[in-house]
Amino acid sequence: MKSKNPLRRRGAMAIPLAILLPTLGALPANAGEHTATFETNLNGWTAAEGTSSSDWARRAGGTPSGYTGPSGARAGQWYLYLESSYPNYPRKIAWLQSPSFEEAVSRVTF
Numbered sequence: 001m002k003s004k005n006p007l008r009r010r011g012a013m014a015i016p017l018a019i020l021l022p023t024l025g026a027l028p029a030n031a032g033e034h035t036a037t038f039e040t041n042l043n044g045w046t047a048a049e050g051t052s053s054s055d056w057a058r059r060a061g062g063t064p065s066g067y068t069g070p071s072g073a074r075a076g077q078w079y080l081y082l083e084s085s086y087p088n089y090p091r092k093i094a095w096l097q098s099p100s101f102e103e104a105v106s107r108v109t110f
Contacts, residue, residue, distance in 0.1 A: 032103065033107045034107070035108075038073070038076075038078040039076045045097065046097050054094045058078055059080075068085050
């Protein structure tokens with residue numbers, strides 16, 4: 001069964017910020033796209049304190065368990081992922097908090 005949830009797609013993770021518009025307000029027409037890379041560090045991204053029951057991991061190459069993540073990063077070599085194999089499934093939640101963006105951003109990919 002295909003998931004209709006845009007946050008559950010395999011491969012590169014893209015979060016349409018339209019999901020957040022009720023709290024962010026309207027985006028300007030010139031809002032751009034931001035591609036996050038994790039080549040040297042987390043670049044300001046953090047696990048949202050008090051919201052995560054699982055840990056985010058920074059990794060290059062494929063994930064250690066089969067069929068649970070990307071074979072590599074969208075841009076560069078490093079990416080963040082959340083292990084979804086037992087015991088982290090089901091009902092495990094992890095929020096990733098972005099750094100502040102200086103300009104309007106309509107979409108974030110990583």
